[in-house]
Amino acid sequence: MEYLEVFDSIRPYKDSEVNEAVKRFIQHPFFDQVTNRLFPEKSIDELKKSLSEVSSVKDFQKVMMYPTARRVLDSSSEGITNDGFDRINPENAYLFISNHRDIVLDSTILNVLLFELGIDTTEVAIGNNLLVNQWVTDLAKLNKNFIVNRNVAPREMYSYSQTLSSYIRYTILEAKTSIWIAQREGRTKDGDDQTQQGLLKMIGLSGGKDFYENYAPLRIAPMAISYEYDPCDVLKAREIASKLAGQPIEKTPEDDLQSMIAGITGVKGRVHISIGKIVDEKLQEIREIKNKNDQMQALADLIDERIHKNYKLWPNNFIAYDWLFENRFSDYYSKEEAEKFEDYLRNQAKMFSADFDELKGPLLAMYANPVKNKLKVEGLAESEL
Structure with a gap:
């Protein structure tokens, strides 16, 4: 049997x-x-003709996905900035572990920038819950998405996790293709980005017992993505409020589709993506930790530290922090920017038929938490924010 089967x-x-x-x-x-x-x-017939001549994933991305993604980003954002891409060697493959805010765009923006730099795009982990029909499934699999099954029976979870881990390792080490994966299952709803130990344990299942030899070859690259505005902020806040009230929302495929469309088409303002320092130089230190759970937590903390340190904080983040906690960052925004942000939040609530006053707490928290996390990074001065 061929290994890929x-x-x-x-x-x-x-x-x-x-x-x-x-x-x-x-x-x-x-x-x-x-x-x-x-x-x-554009003529649909002409585009169909161009696509019908496509015979590789790379060509599909060139003809369909890159121009589509670039068009979406140009029309729904005020520009994409970046840093840290000089840490990427085009000859190597990496495991990008990223904070996760938008279902589709977090990884798409990374791949747009890689494409424009002439670097091979990544394969992207996508939950099977998002594959709502065959058309979406074809689009995902044509665009280098690999499928993570969210509905595995408990008795089959370990075996499935081993297969998924082996696939990630095979793709990076044998196929020499980078992978993007979120630091946790599902999007961060409250803006408090934390890497799940379980994800790191899953990734390590296919490696050897030696911690360093297991994780170092994967070249883990922490990635931070920062949106000035989150088009799904009210939808996320509604989920949080319902959960706190003891009435969690049972999401349907239609809800996921609504979030995908809102995230893609909604206003994002400015967007920044940053690649942090590859974690390999610290793995030798973590290797010396005897307790396996402490070891995994140390790796998760290291990834989090590099994600948090590389946030791009916008005026909205400082405004939300001041409104929610203390008036500490008023020098980082103007009165007009504060009024604009409040108007934005109220209009968002109205657009999704929500009560702004009911959702104000979770809405502000999701914008304020990146400030809290960046402040926690050891040795960080406020002047460096």
Whole structure:
């Protein structure tokens, strides 16, 4: 049996499968609807003709995904800035572990920037709960997404986790392709980005017993993404408020689809993406920790520290912190910016038929928590914010 067959339920499409998948993709009614919205000036027939000639994942990204993503970002943001990409050697593959704010765009922005730098794009972990139909599934697997099953029975979880871990290691070390994965399952709803130990344990299942030899070859690159505005902020705040009230919302595939659309099309303001220092130089120290759980927590803390340190904090973050905790950062924003932010939040609540006063606490917290986390980074002076 070919080694890759073990990963058939996980992996994206291979080049040999692209042509057949593209045929399904362009024949689905969703294709015309999406294309009309994103490229109103383009002929759908011409785009279908170009796509029908695509025979590789790389070509699909060049013809469809890059121009689509760039169009979305240009129309819904005030620009993408970045730093830390000089830490990336195009000859190497990396495991990008990232804070997770938007279902689609966190990894998309990384891949847009890599594409523009002439560096191979990453494979991206995506939950199977988001694959709401065959069209979305084809789009995801054509665009180098690999599938993480969120519905594994408890008795099968260890075996499944081993397979997923082996796939990640195979992709980075053998296929020489980088991977993007969120630091936790699902988006961070409250802006308090923390890496889950369970994720790191899963990644390590396919490695050896020696901690350093297990994790160092993966070249873990902490990634921080900072949105000036979160288009899904009210939807997230509603979930938090419902949970606190003891009435958690049972999300449906339609809810996930609404969040995807809102995240893609909604106003984001400025966006910054930062690649932190690769964690390998600290792994030797963590290796000396005897307790395995403490070892995993030390690695999680290291990744968190580098994500938090690389946040780009916007005036909205400081405003929310001052309103929620103490008036500490008034020099970082103007009165006009504070009024603009409040108007934005009230309009967001109205757009989603929500009560601003009921959601004010969780809304402010999700914008304020990045400030709290950056302040916690050891040795950080306020002047460095």
